[in-house]
Amino acid sequence: MSAEDAVKPVTISYIAETAGVSVPTVSKVINGRSGVAADTRARVEALITQYGYRKSSPAQRSNLMELVVDELEHQWGVEIIRGVQEVVREHRIGLVLTEFGPERSTIRYWIDDTIARRPDCIVTVAQLSESEQNQLRARGIPFVVLDPGSELPDDVPYVGATNWNGGRSATRHLIGLGHRDIAVIGGPDQLFCQARLDGHRSALQSAGLPVHDDDVARAPLTAEGGHEAALRLLRRSGRPTAIFAGNDLQAVGVYRAARTLGLRVPADLSVVGFDDLPIATMIDPPLTTVRQPLTEMAMAATELALALGRGETATQTGIELATRLIVRESTAPPVVGRD
Amino acid sequence: MSAEDAVKPVTISYIAETAGVSVPTVSKVINGRSGVAADTRARVEALITQYGYRKSSPAQRSNLMELVVDELEHQWGVEIIRGVQEVVREHRIGLVLTEFGPERSTIRYWIDDTIARRPDCIVTVAQLSESEQNQLRARGIPFVVLDPGSELPDDVPYVGATNWNGGRSATRHLIGLGHRDIAVIGGPDQLFCQARLDGHRSALQSAGLPVHDDDVARAPLTAEGGHEAALRLLRRSGRPTAIFAGNDLQAVGVYRAARTLGLRVPADLSVVGFDDLPIATMIDPPLTTVRQPLTEMAMAATELALALGRGETATQTGIELATRLIVRESTAPPVVGRD
Numbered sequence: 001m002s003a004e005d006a007v008k009p010v011t012i013s014y015i016a017e018t019a020g021v022s023v024p025t026v027s028k029v030i031n032g033r034s035g036v037a038a039d040t041r042a043r044v045e046a047l048i049t050q051y052g053y054r055k056s057s058p059a060q061r062s063n064l065m066e067l068v069v070d071e072l073e074h075q076w077g078v079e080i081i082r083g084v085q086e087v088v089r090e091h092r093i094g095l096v097l098t099e100f101g102p103e104r105s106t107i108r109y110w111i112d113d114t115i116a117r118r119p120d121c122i123v124t125v126a127q128l129s130e131s132e133q134n135q136l137r138a139r140g141i142p143f144v145v146l147d148p149g150s151e152l153p154d155d156v157p158y159v160g161a162t163n164w165n166g167g168r169s170a171t172r173h174l175i176g177l178g179h180r181d182i183a184v185i186g187g188p189d190q191l192f193c194q195a196r197l198d199g200h201r202s203a204l205q206s207a208g209l210p211v212h213d214d215d216v217a218r219a220p221l222t223a224e225g226g227h228e229a230a231l232r233l234l235r236r237s238g239r240p241t242a243i244f245a246g247n248d249l250q251a252v253g254v255y256r257a258a259r260t261l262g263l264r265v266p267a268d269l270s271v272v273g274f275d276d277l278p279i280a281t282m283i284d285p286p287l288t289t290v291r292q293p294l295t296e297m298a299m300a301a302t303e304l305a306l307a308l309g310r311g312e313t314a315t316q317t318g319i320e321l322a323t324r325l326i327v328r329e330s331t332a333p334p335v336v337g338r339d
Numbered sequence: 340m341s342a343e344d345a346v347k348p349v350t351i352s353y354i355a356e357t358a359g360v361s362v363p364t365v366s367k368v369i370n371g372r373s374g375v376a377a378d379t380r381a382r383v384e385a386l387i388t389q390y391g392y393r394k395s396s397p398a399q400r401s402n403l404m405e406l407v408v409d410e411l412e413h414q415w416g417v418e419i420i421r422g423v424q425e426v427v428r429e430h431r432i433g434l435v436l437t438e439f440g441p442e443r444s445t446i447r448y449w450i451d452d453t454i455a456r457r458p459d460c461i462v463t464v465a466q467l468s469e470s471e472q473n474q475l476r477a478r479g480i481p482f483v484v485l486d487p488g489s490e491l492p493d494d495v496p497y498v499g500a501t502n503w504n505g506g507r508s509a510t511r512h513l514i515g516l517g518h519r520d521i522a523v524i525g526g527p528d529q530l531f532c533q534a535r536l537d538g539h540r541s542a543l544q545s546a547g548l549p550v551h552d553d554d555v556a557r558a559p560l561t562a563e564g565g566h567e568a569a570l571r572l573l574r575r576s577g578r579p580t581a582i583f584a585g586n587d588l589q590a591v592g593v594y595r596a597a598r599t600l601g602l603r604v605p606a607d608l609s610v611v612g613f614d615d616l617p618i619a620t621m622i623d624p625p626l627t628t629v630r631q632p633l634t635e636m637a638m639a640a641t642e643l644a645l646a647l648g649r650g651e652t653a654t655q656t657g658i659e660l661a662t663r664l665i666v667r668e669s670t671a672p673p674v675v676g677r678d
Contacts, residue, residue, distance in 0.1 A: 063452070078412070085411075085436075095436050095437070097420065097424075097434050117403075283623070
């Protein structure tokens with residue numbers, strides 16, 4: 001997206017010459033029109049990406065931007081859409097929303113239709129394939145990754161949250177209350193989950209507490225995932241006095257597991273979540289959790305994407321917005337500790 | 340939207356002649372271009388609406404449809420978007436999502452931008468103004484109202500839920516358990532809330548039970564609304580043994596009020612919600628509620644709108660999808676009754 005920073009843009013005829021094709025063929029690729037063989041298209045795109053070609057006059061603005069998600073989740077979907085909407089309203093831009101749905105792999109037409117719509121920019125929560133990214137770069141359609149789940153190349157702009165700090169603050173809070181045996185439920189193998197887990201470990205180590213392997217569970221970021229993981233953690237001998245869940249939904253599952261086992265929250269078990277979604281205040285007791293500013297993240301990603309779409313260069317390719325611990329009623333000093 | 344069923348379409352020159360303007364002026368209005376005085380525009384639109392003019396060849400398809408909402412709510416927003424997405428994916432249509440946000444009145448540009456985008460059709464949860472509706476009709480952009488909150492003209496297609504039946508089934512369930520003093524929290528003054536309330540009353544009357552005025556509260560469809568209304572209902576002498584809340588969020592507030600007053604759900608108080616959103620199974624005890632098929636409603640509205648956009652005529656301008664009582668653990672026979 002900031003290829004033009006690194007390499008001086010070249011002309012369309014230079015790309016045509018290098019690829020061994022005609023100028024109209026390159027033009028067809030750039031403008032997403034049909035009538036170009038797949039391998040020629042790929043070769044031209046690779047060159048465009050390599051040389052950072054961009055139209056000298058900015059492409060006609062469509063006044064549309066796209067938000068792409070894998071699957072909308074009840075608890076965070078609306079937070080993100082609201083943030084994007086707040087910004088597009090201000091800029092008077094139409095928002096095209098694409099949810100790939102459960103069968104992501106079948107949605108092969110997305111990139112073609114998106115190129116045909118010529119959005120000014122894209123914000124994506126979904127992971128785009130290498131080929132999709134290259135096609136967007138080749139057409140000069142900038143994209144910003146929101147809450148990246150995996151490692152990104154250095155030049156891909158993104159907006160995330162300080163997940164490591166968040167994990168650390170959750171466990172520091174529990175340690176501060178006097179807990180010594182704190183279990184954690186990690187999520188799937190995504191960057192933000194790893195960062196939370198590492199923040200948790202870091203807090204334990206800073207306090208001189210050991211990290212027990214059997215205090216770490218992994219589970220999907222759902223209530224069911226939290227429920228099953230918590231049952232495993234709480235049924236072993238010398239059960240933990242506190243659980244730091246991977247997100248608020250897992251925390252709902254931890255509550256359920258505690259009820260099943262006749263444990264009271266927070267008297268017998270302290271629980272901390274992550275996200276601070278509306279559910280956190282609707283359950284009993286209200287959940288202590290790490291607030292992730294999803295709406296603000298979506299706003300920042302949208303502003304950044306729109307700026308790139310206007311041809312501005314980003315001063316910063318990636319930013320993380322601060323998380324914050326929100327203490328409610330699900331955490332208390334432990335009655336029984338192991339130490 | 341089926342104006343063409345009622346009246347034979349007229350020509351653009353006939354409308355120009357009748358309005359006392361040139362053919363290009365009428366064309367400008369139809370195509371949403373500028374350069375027409377506001378009063379002339381309104382006069383031409385009124386005639387177009389009256390005579391049911393539609394382009395003889397269908398307008399070029401944009402392969403976009405629009406979903407319009409006032410404010411996305413956490414609990415139902417995702418249900419509706421998911422339903423729309425499922426259908427647009429199948430038809431390979433792009434979805435433009437507009438949330439008017441808290442300051443609806445300031446979003447005056449929406450209709451202009453929408454006309455400029457030329458969507459094939461619109462599904463709206465928001466209430467469109469008379470003028471907006473006329474402008475859409477004049478451009479042959481069909482719209483379907485999803486979950487209408489107020490009375491609609493006969494020719495406006497809509498998809499709703501059987502709210503009256505749902506209200507009736509909730510209260511019949513409570514009566515069947517032996518409850519005799521059943522309070523209800525009505526929502527705001529919207530059609531679907533009135534229908535739920537009337538269904539409740541109908542169930543009481545069918546069972547030969549009186550409808551006490553002080554058993555009916557009105558409150559916004561939020562947890563706070565439910566909390567305050569429930570406190571009022573439960574603090575009076577001879578408190579009700581059951582509360583039928585206006586929706587699941589209100590039911591969350593009723594749980595909270597019960598806790599405040601030291602009442603157990605369902606031992607001391609039975610609670611029924613409405614919607615069956617994910618929150619219903621996350622609270623303790625899991626909530627008995629009336630399932631409203633929001634995703635299916637959104638799918639039906641989208642299919643209908645797309646069909647109208649293809650120039651098909653609707654066999655049915657309005658449909659209501661069935662609600663269904665889902666019995667969970669928040670309802671039980673009363674321990675103490677007034678009768």
